[in-house]
Amino acid sequence: MIFLTRRVGFSASHYYWNEAWPAEKNEQVFGRCANRNGHGHNYTLEVTVAGEPDPVTGFVVDLKWLKDVIESEVLAAYDHRHLNLEAPEFKNAIPTTENIAIAAWQRLEPAINSGGPGAAGGAMLSRIRVYETPDIFAEFRGEA
Amino acid sequence: MKAYLGRRYLVSASHRLHTDELSAEENRAAYGKCNNPHGHGHNYVVEVLVGGKVDAATGMVVDLVALDRTVRERILNRFDHANLNLDPLFRDRVPTTENFSKAIFSLLGDALPQVELDHVRVEETENNFFECSARG
Numbered sequence: 001m002i003f004l005t006r007r008v009g010f011s012a013s014h015y016y017w018n019e020a021w022p023a024e025k026n027e028q029v030f031g032r033c034a035n036r037n038g039h040g041h042n043y044t045l046e047v048t049v050a051g052e053p054d055p056v057t058g059f060v061v062d063l064k065w066l067k068d069v070i071e072s073e074v075l076a077a078y079d080h081r082h083l084n085l086e087a088p089e090f091k092n093a094i095p096t097t098e099n100i101a102i103a104a105w106q107r108l109e110p111a112i113n114s115g116g117p118g119a120a121g122g123a124m125l126s127r128i129r130v131y132e133t134p135d136i137f138a139e140f141r142g143e144a
Numbered sequence: 145m146k147a148y149l150g151r152r153y154l155v156s157a158s159h160r161l162h163t164d165e166l167s168a169e170e171n172r173a174a175y176g177k178c179n180n181p182h183g184h185g186h187n188y189v190v191e192v193l194v195g196g197k198v199d200a201a202t203g204m205v206v207d208l209v210a211l212d213r214t215v216r217e218r219i220l221n222r223f224d225h226a227n228l229n230l231d232p233l234f235r236d237r238v239p240t241t242e243n244f245s246k247a248i249f250s251l252l253g254d255a256l257p258q259v260e261l262d263h264v265r266v267e268e269t270e271n272n273f274f275e276c277s278a279r280g
Contacts, residue, residue, distance in 0.1 A: 020201070029202060031209075093203060094203035095203070096203035096204050098147040098198045098203060098204060098205050102145055102198070135151060135152040136150070136208070137149075137150040138150070139147065139149075139150060139193070140145070140148070141146075141148075143146040
């Protein structure tokens with residue numbers, strides 16, 4: 001089994017706010033992240049796909065195809081966007097780094113697991129990692 | 145759903161690789177420059193990855209402030225700007241980065257009750273790093 005990772009960047013704004021809580025509790029739990037004017041990050045998204053290399057092309061998946069899938073499924077929705085206001089999955093969920101990793105998985109899994117051109121097929125999404133800053137990241141491996 | 149949160153910390157520390165189990169020549173052969181008598185230092189990067197259920201109310205696996213406090217109290221206050229060889233943990237153990245990562249893993253292991261410590265990765269330089277994992 002080979003694990004192949006593609007890394008891309010996107011820039012987005014967000015804030016943390018739980019509508020079920022009073023303002024004081026939001027400010028206490030989320031601190032500066034609760035500022036309703038939002039703030040932004042240069043995120044780094046790592047998409048790891050696991051599979052066997054195709055006997056002819058030697059690819060687990062075609063990297064150009066993977067890049068296009070990430071662009072159409074994730075970057076088109078997140079890059080230079082306000083996640084709370086523009087990404088439907090964060091209408092009712094807080095766009096924490098953990099939830100962004102889970103949402104990116106859900107956006108990518110159908111396309112990646114259905115396979116692309118020039119590869120043996122059977123490659124599966126294995127891991128999503130989202131860096132909010134170089135020192136903070138979240139990971140999702142598809143676990144319940 | 146289960147997710148993981150990773151956090152990277154900086155620890156600047158000195159060490160010398162030397163064991164009394166070996167002769168001076170054998171130490172020199174095993175450790176090279178790392179055996180120089182007065183030690184040397186690194187800017188270690190300590191990466192801590194914890195896993196757990198994403199809390200429905202906060203969207204988080206772990207309270208980052210609490211994680212930072214635990215790592216600061218257990219690891220940074222102990223090892224940052226210190227000589228690893230003088231720490232009791234390394235009295236009978238060479239402070240290689242392998243052993244350093246194991247020491248950090250065990251010091252944090254029981255200090256994070258709400259989550260599971262998935263791995264500790266210690267980068268000694270940009271070109272070498274070591275991981276101690278819950279998977280053994």
